[in-house]
Amino acid sequence: QGNEASFSQEDARLVNALLDLGQEHLFTHWPAPGQHDDDKVRQVAQLRHLDFNYNGGLVGYIQNAQRLLEDSRAGRNPFEGYTPVVPDGEKLDYGSESFQEYEELGAEAAGRAAFVLVAGGLGERLGYSGIKLALPAESATGTCFLQLYVESILALQARAQQQRPGTRLPLAIMTSGDTHKRTIKLLEDNHHFGMDPAQVHLIKQEKVACLSDNNAHLALDGKDPFTVQTKPHGHGDVHALLHSSGLVKRWQEEGLLWVCFFQDTNGLVFRALPAALGVSSRKDYDVNSLAVPRKAKEAIGGIAQLQHTSGRSMTINVEYNQLDPLLRATVNPEGDVNDESGYSPFPGNINQLVLKLSSYAPELERTQGIIAEFVNPKYADASKTQFKSSTRLECMMQDFPKELPSSARVGFTVINQVWAAYSPVKNSPADARAKAAEGNPSHSATTGELDIYEANCRSLQMIGTTVEGPEPRTFNGLDVQFWPRVVWSPAFAATFADLKAKVNGPGVRVGSNASLVIQGRQVEVAKLDVEGALVIKAGPDAIVKVDGLEVRNKGWRWMALNPDKPMTEEQFIRGFKPQTAKPQRSLDEVNIKLIWRGCDSK
């Protein structure tokens, strides 16, 4: 029914293949030639695009979908034959001696690592219209997540450069149609946050077609019948993109040894990642997942050892929606429940993965980075014949070990203190309140920020600093512990050992009303007492020693929002508005011993 001249033989071949698969509905609404011809061309072009971007083409996609949808309808257990067992792994107390030992080893290993940030998700659950990488991780400095990550990598790089001058640690960022342009803009507007642009590689994932029923009919858009609905395919795409872009091959040729994966909003990721790298390096793990204690039913996957009746076993993430049914069907009729420790016996996967390049690269060659897919339709009723809304095939990056031979060394590293390693920003204020009411972490913008202060305050306490507080506060209906607002840049301290070296713990007191910001590579704090706000900001070449400074001022205040007053979206999702006055006095007016070495006094 189209104007034949507008279509190529390739177009015709694809359309015929789709018709053979029962997809007539894609074309039955087409009017006679001469009407809506441009729309028809546009629709076929989109089908070609979807066909090109899926390994196996649209035919493969529909066939895979039919198989997976039938499994789902029939209630087939994807873990048939497997029994979950609590796995053995390295469990570390943050700041303990063994933690520091691994961290030191890992900071060394980081000098030969590439970093991969998956940031294609739009964060619909959060109800934020921007990209999550642009969200401030905390409002004391306003540093956004992407800046925090880049600076953390640069701090590890600076360390590596002491041994190998010129070292540049690559950062690959997976974007999607939803986030690509805005991620580029964020980088360009901020001079890549100090990273050499040649180090940063953007790899963009494509969306996949939505499916409207159990027969895998592709779903047409309700408003525009010449467009197939599409949705993201999941973070598992990152492996295929690292393969097709040639990045992994290049990294191996450049002599790198490790690849570290992480997600868009965890302000604490680099507190734990070096230790995990250390564990990988010492134990020669092919795959190592960072984990934290997990509350039963919390929306984080559980790491389990799955033992098959055939004798095969694998250590793998079981996603949060699958863990409860799997446990009920096998070892525990109560499903996903806490044990006497108050936590699920299965550690929570925070999706920060360390992969060994020498085994990852050949595995990518073999599989082309294709990851096991799944489908998760929301059925309209128990007959499972109709969906509430269209669905699509998905894949997850942490499923990579499923493809590995059983001889592979797959382990995990638990950081026993959640506050030290994991606090993502995922849920809207309303969802966050509901999670908190169930006794689960709210994973909100409120806690994402306040947990950074907590981690910093507790770290200072561990080195002997007196930190007052925390005080109970309520923001957005969430009851939280409000610690002094202590923040430092990765250049100041990238590891726990750096903190110990730069801060004389017992010489420092932080009052409950304090806000303390430290930014600068060569800042040292020997003696300091803060009541109020203090910002120490030193340029890269400035050496600053704080020795005997007492700060007394009104300080900054984090005001609970007044719903009648205007607020930004960032403030709305946090539930507070910081009042951070500009510094009142400059450094040379106060009692700090300053040593300037030919640097710009700013």
Ligand code: UPG
């Ligand atoms: N993402 C993509 N592309 C997609 C979907 C997501 O890049 O198509 C990114 C997203 O930007 C984020 C990350 O992947 O950085 C994770 O997405 P998110 O929606 O936050 O994941 P969850 O469904 O919450 O779960 C993941 C893991 C789960 C783990 C949890 C820890 O699947 O096992 O426990 O993250 O935060």
